[in-house]
Amino acid sequence: MEQGNHVSYFVKYMRAKNRLTQEDLAQKAGVGLRFIRELEQGKQSLRMDKINQVLALFGYRVSIDTTRKKDQWEIIMTQMNRNVNVYLKNSTSIAGILMDYKMEEQQVKSWKFISSDNINRYRETKDESLIQNIDNAEIQNVENS
Numbered sequence: 001m002e003q004g005n006h007v008s009y010f011v012k013y014m015r016a017k018n019r020l021t022q023e024d025l026a027q028k029a030g031v032g033l034r035f036i037r038e039l040e041q042g043k044q045s046l047r048m049d050k051i052n053q054v055l056a057l058f059g060y061r062v063s064i065d066t067t068r069k070k071d072q073w074e075i076i077m078t079q080m081n082r083n084v085n086v087y088l089k090n091s092t093s094i095a096g097i098l099m100d101y102k103m104e105e106q107q108v109k110s111w112k113f114i115s116s117d118n119i120n121r122y123r124e125t126k127d128e129s130l131i132q133n134i135d136n137a138e139i140q141n142v143e144n145s
Contacts, residue, residue, distance in 0.1 A: 008040050096116045096118075111139070
């Protein structure tokens with residue numbers, strides 16, 4: 001038996017919650033009984049369209065997240081000193097410029113960032129208090145703006 005995954009656990013839960021047998025679920029979703037069994041057992045190589053047929057009965061679907069987090073070297077090479085949007089793990093984003101970074105043991109620990117609101121004032125005054133330090137662990141992703 002294959003090791004389960006989140007989708008297989010979810011389908012089993014929803015099937016039980018709705019008092020459906022595997023046969024009932026297969027019939028209602030328009031897929032084979034074997035597919036339902038393999039899905040619930042966590043088989044890794046199932047067709048996404050068929051998984052979504054099953055999930056649609058419960059008002060859900062699986063989609064592939066095509067965004068990927070850039071690694072620190074890619075950010076340093078392509079986004080330093082450019083206008084960027086920084087997406088934080090707390091679901092907020094900030095626009096501005098990554099000005100510098102602090103490394104420890106070949107890993108970026110933090111980034112010096114100046115927000116779009118403060119860029120002109122910083123250029124005029126060089127006021128260091130306008131610069132934010134963002135812990136690298138707090139960053140979800142960085143994209144050019």
